[in-house]
Amino acid sequence: MKTTIDIPDEAFGVLMDLTQAETKREAILAAVEDFNRRHQVESVVASFGQWKMDTNDAIEAADVADAQ
Secondary structure: OOOOOOOOHHHHHHHHHHHOOOOHHHHHHHHHHHHHHHHHHHHHHHHHOOOOOOOHHHHHHHHHHHHO
């Protein structure tokens, strides 16, 4: 898809530095792919819900109790 957009020079300069892209197209494509991947991961994580994780002390105490 061909699109014309106006991106501030400073923001685009940072994008070029962070992506280490050789072309503007590569930088934009990297940013779009990263954005999409992050939202897909968030969606997967949200589908699992939330759970409480035990502390290391609680895990070790359970291991000791199991060993006895």
